[in-house]
Amino acid sequence: MFKSIIARAKQGHRTMRYPAGAPPALSDRFRGRPTIEGAKCVQGCLACAQACPTVAITDRVAITDRGAIQGRGAIQGRGAGRHEVDLGKCLFCTDCARACPQGAISHSPDWRLSVSRRGDFMVGMEGGSAASGTSPESDALRLAAALPKEMMRLFGRSLKLRQVSAGGCNACEADVNVLGTIGWDLGRFGIQMVASPRHADGLLVTGPVTRNMELALMKTWDAVASPKIVIVVGSCAISGGPFIGHDEACGGVGDMLPVCLYVPGCPPHPLTILDGLLRLLGRIKSAS
């Protein structure tokens, strides 16, 4: 008893101040969105696209054959000096950066990556350089918007979510769980993971939705009372992630359910997930 009180005193108060205070420090090797330093890139090279495990990088005129989608064949095409990356497929790995003979690719340290629409993940990699003829605005990631007014009235101060793990690797689940620990304390925003879909306002789905989880996912969805929302976390749930093209999985939640928040990463950092959730609830405004 006394020992536990002493331990409590020594362990101290650990809940972070974020978002009111500074966010927790990330590793200097943290990998956000991959970007190309346009001036260094050699037109027509496409070594990055060919190295990418999920064929997330495309060139405007690149032709991908079926083999390439499977991760086997080569990508053919002429470089037009304008690379686009689908952050919904991106694993935030190191393969493109390592493959680039010019060392032109690096990963941004920005953890803010969640969006409201699947299509918003398609962004230019040059980040608006003169060499590529793009503007910073056109290549910026349109971060997630808050829920519409009526939904915000219902869920803004209390959002109960049922988590469904549908075929991932359990790392996304682990980093969702982290948000419940004392350091992050998701409860202070009124967000809680609940044990039954009957208690939930929506689903938080991870994993590519394996064929063997398709029915269970849909049944869980049906058991949630309307109005309800869907949040997907991790590249698996967005696009299939490392399992894109597999017959055994559906390639993410896709059109199966109406998704209102996409959190990319493999797995996303807890800070990326929290940022997405807070944007959804209007606690962080997109302008900031």
Add this chain to the structure above:
Amino acid sequence: MMSDRNDNFAPLGNCRSIRLAEIPELPFDRFADAIVSRTAAGQRVCAFFASAGKASGSTRLQVVIANDDEDSLAVGCCSVSGPAFESITPACPQVHLFEREIAEQYGLKPVGHPWLKPLRYQRSWTDRDAWDRDRGAAILPGVGDFFRVEGDEVHEVAVGPVHAGVIEPGHFRFQCHGEKVFHLEIALGYQHRGIEEALAGGPDRRSIHYAETVAGDTTAGHATTYCQVVEALSGYRTTVHSHIVRGIALELERMANHVGDLGALSGDVGYLPTASFCGRIRGDFLNMTALLCGNRFGRGLMVPGGIGFELDAPRAGELLARVETAEREVAQAVNLLWDDQSVMARFEDTGPLPLETARELGVVGVAARASGLERDVRYNHPTGIYRYVQIPVSTYDTGDVFARAYIRWLEIQQSVTFIKERLRSLTPPSPAPGIGPLPPDSLAVSLNEGWRGEICHVAMTGPGGSFSRYKIVDPSFHNWYALAVAMRDQEISDFPLCNKSFNLSYCGHDL
């Protein structure tokens, strides 16, 4: 019974390769006898799987056996023509799931298997089906026969696939008499993503990512094992620096998960101080892995031929400081458990797994050591940095929840010591040449002690040097059945606690 000296299994070291032609193809009877006599003598099956045979329609059965007493491995094979073989399970229980897997993947029926049902509810890779199901008919997960205890007061409790927590899906059926569990049957397969299928034909740009996501909480374990199997095949010599960084990452992974498990066990018995301290400290360990490579689970750290991120001196210093802080905090948080009567009352004598049962089932890892088996790849079959540095094996003899918790605590302390020593005498990076192509018609085995237990990867190459078959055995594959056995005669309300004390992977089993 013949002695294992002349049963014609080929000896093979961990992380070594052999030409397929050098593994004698035995008649099935001799192959089966060798497995039975070796396991009866205390050896164990690391992997037992099928691949396409040489003659069309034939199937090759391949086994990897570990002799932990003599620190050696052996591989044996045989060829089966036709759609069936005689089940080895009745004489050697530890192959029961392997045979169900062979039946499911290759449509090859182990005749006489005591409980032959699908393992992952997937379609056969061949045009045969072990259950003669219609090719067009859907295969529904969890649907089929289950053990059933009949009786007026017996009832059945079914749970899952979707569970109440943020965890992976699986289906559990308990046969209960009041609170007491007679039998638990576990049906998995919901997480099946087709990783082994997709690895065949590689290595390619996806391969390492499959290894990283077989079980995401074991990224360092599976990715290292994958890299080592590729390195073994191509005869590549990895630099000492790479070995050290891999070892550090493996031990960080062990500590993160063990600390997390101790916190979760504590939460399951309603003891909140340790639960909340450990939940946070687990994150500190994950952040140390992120310090190494930018990702909390170690994604991108392992690459065939070495590591993706070097460990420079300032970073090593920072890591050392963080490990030392965490060491103090973990000790304080965890030692509360052993001093608290209400915690110990729940941990002790709950979910016991007797030594003999653990041995017969071929249990590995924390669960094996908690039942008294001295079984640890780092000690019995060391590779990489573990060849130079020995980590003592931690064992206990009660096999209950307490033992499985206490082993974790002992191992956390060993890992801390290991990491501190490595960081204080870090060998700087040296240039590493690229890894060459893989040789044709070869086989390599790579074992590592992941935080859950033994991870086994077996790679076979075809005439062109690409993978003709890639077999992965996650430690969970050996251990799920042990959880079911440990639940016999227990209260059903102790299931979450028992389950957590094993903390097995669903996706690692389902691949």
